[in-house]
Amino acid sequence: MEKKDLIIRVAGEGGEGIISSGDFIASACARAGLEVYTFKTFPAEIKGGYAMYQVRASADKVWNQGDTFDVFCAFNGEAYELNKHLLTPGTAIVYDYPGGDFEPEIPEGVAGYPIPMSATAKELGSYRAKNMVALGALSVLFNIVEETLIRVLTDKFAKKGEKVLSINLAAFEKGKELAAALEKKDEWALAEAQDPKDVIIIAGNDAVGLGAILGELDFFSAYPITPATEVAKYVSIHIPKIGGTLVQAEDEIASISQVLGASYAGAKSMTATSGPGLALMSEMLGMAAMSETPLMLVDVQRGGPSTGLPTKHEQSDLFLAIHGVHGDAPRVVLSVEHVQDCVEMTIEALNLAEEYQTPVILLSDGSLAFSTQTIPTPKPGSYKIVDRKLWDGQGTYKRYQLTDDLISPMANPGTPGAMHISTGLEHGEDGAPKYAPENHELMHRKRFDKIKPIVDRYPPAELDGVEGEADIGIITWGSTIGVVREGVARLVEQGYKVKAMYPKLMWPMPVDQYEAFNSTCKQILVPEVNFQGQLSHFLRAETSLKPIPYTICGGLPFTPAMIVDKVKEMV
Amino acid sequence: MSVAALHKVEMTPKEYKSDVAPVWCPGCGHYGILNGIYRALSELGVDPLNLMVFSGIGCSSRTPYFIDSYKMHTLHGRAGAVATGAQLASPEKAVLIVGGDGDGFSIGGGHMPHMARKNVNMTYILYDNGIYGLTKGQYSPTSRPEMTAYTTPYGGPEEPLNPLLYMLTYKATYVAQGFAGKPRDCAALIKGAIEHKGFSYVNIFSQCPTFNKIDTVKYYRDLVGPISEDHDVTDRGAAMELARREPNKKVPVGLFYKEDKPTLDERVAEFVTRVGGKPDYDLNKVLDLSRP
Ligand SMILES: Cc1ncc(C[n+]2csc(CCOP(=O)(O)OP(=O)(O)O)c2C)c(N)n1
Ligand code: SF4
Numbered sequence: 001m002e003k004k005d006l007i008i009r010v011a012g013e014g015g016e017g018i019i020s021s022g023d024f025i026a027s028a029c030a031r032a033g034l035e036v037y038t039f040k041t042f043p044a045e046i047k048g049g050y051a052m053y054q055v056r057a058s059a060d061k062v063w064n065q066g067d068t069f070d071v072f073c074a075f076n077g078e079a080y081e082l083n084k085h086l087l088t089p090g091t092a093i094v095y096d097y098p099g100g101d102f103e104p105e106i107p108e109g110v111a112g113y114p115i116p117m118s119a120t121a122k123e124l125g126s127y128r129a130k131n132m133v134a135l136g137a138l139s140v141l142f143n144i145v146e147e148t149l150i151r152v153l154t155d156k157f158a159k160k161g162e163k164v165l166s167i168n169l170a171a172f173e174k175g176k177e178l179a180a181a182l183e184k185k186d187e188w189a190l191a192e193a194q195d196p197k198d199v200i201i202i203a204g205n206d207a208v209g210l211g212a213i214l215g216e217l218d219f220f221s222a223y224p225i226t227p228a229t230e231v232a233k234y235v236s237i238h239i240p241k242i243g244g245t246l247v248q249a250e251d252e253i254a255s256i257s258q259v260l261g262a263s264y265a266g267a268k269s270m271t272a273t274s275g276p277g278l279a280l281m282s283e284m285l286g287m288a289a290m291s292e293t294p295l296m297l298v299d300v301q302r303g304g305p306s307t308g309l310p311t312k313h314e315q316s317d318l319f320l321a322i323h324g325v326h327g328d329a330p331r332v333v334l335s336v337e338h339v340q341d342c343v344e345m346t347i348e349a350l351n352l353a354e355e356y357q358t359p360v361i362l363l364s365d366g367s368l369a370f371s372t373q374t375i376p377t378p379k380p381g382s383y384k385i386v387d388r389k390l391w392d393g394q395g396t397y398k399r400y401q402l403t404d405d406l407i408s409p410m411a412n413p414g415t416p417g418a419m420h421i422s423t424g425l426e427h428g429e430d431g432a433p434k435y436a437p438e439n440h441e442l443m444h445r446k447r448f449d450k451i452k453p454i455v456d457r458y459p460p461a462e463l464d465g466v467e468g469e470a471d472i473g474i475i476t477w478g479s480t481i482g483v484v485r486e487g488v489a490r491l492v493e494q495g496y497k498v499k500a501m502y503p504k505l506m507w508p509m510p511v512d513q514y515e516a517f518n519s520t521c522k523q524i525l526v527p528e529v530n531f532q533g534q535l536s537h538f539l540r541a542e543t544s545l546k547p548i549p550y551t552i553c554g555g556l557p558f559t560p561a562m563i564v565d566k567v568k569e570m571v
Numbered sequence: 572m573s574v575a576a577l578h579k580v581e582m583t584p585k586e587y588k589s590d591v592a593p594v595w596c597p598g599c600g601h602y603g604i605l606n607g608i609y610r611a612l613s614e615l616g617v618d619p620l621n622l623m624v625f626s627g628i629g630c631s632s633r634t635p636y637f638i639d640s641y642k643m644h645t646l647h648g649r650a651g652a653v654a655t656g657a658q659l660a661s662p663e664k665a666v667l668i669v670g671g672d673g674d675g676f677s678i679g680g681g682h683m684p685h686m687a688r689k690n691v692n693m694t695y696i697l698y699d700n701g702i703y704g705l706t707k708g709q710y711s712p713t714s715r716p717e718m719t720a721y722t723t724p725y726g727g728p729e730e731p732l733n734p735l736l737y738m739l740t741y742k743a744t745y746v747a748q749g750f751a752g753k754p755r756d757c758a759a760l761i762k763g764a765i766e767h768k769g770f771s772y773v774n775i776f777s778q779c780p781t782f783n784k785i786d787t788v789k790y791y792r793d794l795v796g797p798i799s800e801d802h803d804v805t806d807r808g809a810a811m812e813l814a815r816r817e818p819n820k821k822v823p824v825g826l827f828y829k830e831d832k833p834t835l836d837e838r839v840a841e842f843v844t845r846v847g848g849k850p851d852y853d854l855n856k857v858l859d860l861s862r863p
Contacts, residue, residue: 240843241847253681254655254681259656264656413620424646
């Protein structure tokens with residue numbers, strides 16, 4: 001496969017401007033009309049620690065972070081040590097030398113570009129401008145459109161005053177000069193600029209917040225937790241603009257309780273959290289299911305259990321999302337693949353909660369949370385917005401009336417003739433407690449059966465790869481889908497009979513779709529980033545499939561190469 | 572409480588009764604509190620359609636079933652947090668929370684300071700019987716150490732907490748205490764609480780003759796005494812002094828403290844005004860912020 005993209009990794013000590021350098025490169029690429037997918041890892045500490053930012057840019061759609069970098073920019077010795085095993089022939093390294101804290105050995109076949117980043121920045125009187133020296137060098141060496149980069153820098157630093165701007169621009173110029181004096185020893189260059197596209201560039205968490213705003217959210221309550229807090233941050237900035245309310249609760253039990261109360265009062269409501277928060281919320285999720293109160297929750301998964309690996313990527317909350325509740329309680333669980341999904345599926349999840357009067361959990365993950373991606377600019381007003389079914393005022397109001405579709409009309413407080421109790425006790429149609437065994441069974445059936453149609457109404461899972469019979473069928477979920485897409489494309493190009501299925505409705509499970517897919521595959525491979533193989537477990541429990549789990553949980557996502565290698569090993 | 576919901580209807584206390592009758596034990600103090608609530612609602616002409624009553628779990632938390640209004644019977648300890656969301660989502664409604672000392676100060680204790688300090692515009696009526704009634708008589712955060720109970724056969728090993736000091740410390744803007752044996756006094760305190768704009772808290776001693784064998788009606792009658800007329804209800808320090816419990820000192824009932832302060836919903840509404848928020852806000856302006 002011809003390689004059309006360029007992957008640049010910048011790494012060093014947290015606080016050295018790694019993140020802003022990455023952001024600048026990403027923005028400049030997006031302004032140059034390229035598709036961008038970024039990938040970051042943070043230290044759990046506030047100051048210091050290893051930070052890494054990788055930008056993958058291409059004229060074509062980019063689905064994942066890629067296998068490894070083409071170009072590595074090392075800000076310090078630690079970054080070099082952690083990445084030197086990836087310096088394979090054909091790659092390039094730009095490094096802080098002389099004057100930095102290390103002197104790398106450049107392996108055979110690797111292009112090395114020493115740039116005295118720290119020393120130059122010090123000379124210019126601002127150590128903080130080190131990253132601008134690096135950026136200047138990168139722009140010359142790898143054709144990162146200088147014009148756009150300078151515009152991005154100017155936009156950013158202009159806010160900080162004339163002096164900061166001029167020092168940073170001087171550092172950038174100096175970096176360019178230093179690089180221009182070196183001999184270009186590799187082939188890497190960013191794709192030529194394209195016609196500018198109508199895109200935004202946004203991180204997964206912000207995109208969830210954007211989806212909430214576009215989805216006409218009224219009320220948001222959350223408690224801060226890595227890696228979900230940016231959702232609340234984004235919503236807090238924008239929700240007053242549409243007249244809505246955000247509060248920070250004292251804990252996750254309070255935030256989900258507030259969301260339930262707001263929803264009861266008639267507001268479209270949601271919260272965002274990560275695994276530990278979701279665990280605390282499980283009792284109230286049972287209450288929402290029992291009282292049939294619409295409620296939406298985003299879980300940005302992180303490495304668990306317990307405090308686990310707070311800043312690391314994992315897809316290990318599927319068990320908790322689907323079954324983490326006391327008693328038998330229905331819920332809908334969706335998962336997002338990429339940033340565009342974060343916008344659109346947040347709107348969908350809000351809609352489903354309102355329509356089916358049940359808790360809806362949207363699963364995102366740690367790498368998506370901070371991954372910025374270019375997406376077509378969403379069009380406000382173009383999305384279908386669903387509001388709860390309200391009582392029409394006819395006859396006697398019964399909150400839990402057994403209607404044909406099993407969805408009982410709601411009556412928001414204030415509605416004449418419809419005063420009722422919403423309760424966590426088992427109840428009859430009118431909401432009054434009722435413990436008769438046949439009533440409990442009947443109401444269970446109501447609550448579970450009402451969400452069943454979602455399986456058929458929800459768009460079928462996307463299929464990928466070869467048509468017809470395949471040797472290997474891959475089923476995966478969440479942001480791993482983007483990795484598998486590229487793996488499958490490479491395998492198909494190499495003549496392998498591989499296909500894939502990408503479910504986004506995780507629960508209730510589209511069993512028939514899984515069975516149909518299975519009937520065309522000799523073996524089923526299920527890659528996912530958790531220890532137990534959680535989707536494999538559900539497939540074994542709910543379908544006749546015999547999945548072969550492929551699990552990793554080292555805090556990082558899969559790469560396309562890992563998928564390719566695994567499939568080759570299996571056939 | 573939101574004034575929008577007050578003086579809207581003329582209803583007798585009885586007309587606030589739902590068609591579900593309480594099933595509390597004979598002699599239970601909760602009956603007196605419920606009657607106080609009916610009377611206060613009637614005197615204030617609270618429109619039932621615009622009244623939302625929230626409770627957690629406990630004998631006392633059954634109260635919403637007996638009031639004709641919109642209501643939610645939530646989880647043990649969570650009524651206040653649920654009510655906070657409802658109040659913020661619908662600030663023109665009247666919001667009442669009812670529940671026990673276990674519900675409020677044990678399992679729900681984490682929420683109590685925050686309702687108070689955030690000055691959420693709602694009324695919390697706490698039925699303080701010094702015991703867990705519904706689970707058949709275990710000691711609670713307000714039980715006296717000398718009480719032997721279900722899980723404290725040798726007496727309680729703990730100091731009780733002082734609900735009034737707690738609420739005063741966390742800056743509730745209306746703090747009162749009553750005794751269920753005096754339903755008219757309770758009604759007056761509840762009325763004041765409902766009328767108050769901001770977070771109002773009424774602690775009401777309520778005997779549990781079935782399980783709390785030491786906090787009897789007689790005990791409470793001897794214990795409580797009215798607050799002296801010259802107490803300044805705007806003086807938090809004086810209110811805290813009054814609220815301190817000492818051996819052989821009468822426990823005051825009446826209004827301890829009252830303060831006017833912006834409520835959480837008012838503060839949040841200011842943000843909307845500040846950013847020029849409106850339902851048809853041009854969201855393209857939001858999107859432009861994410862252009863590369
Ligand atoms: C999560 C949870 N834990 C425990 C219980 C059991 N429980 C129900 S009511 C109650 C205590 C009730 O005491 P209190 O709130 O003082 O009210 P009272 O019954 O005395 O009016 C307990 C422990 C529960 N319902 N939920
Ligand atoms: S157990 Fe106690 S609190 Fe519960 S109803 Fe009986 S007397 Fe009242």
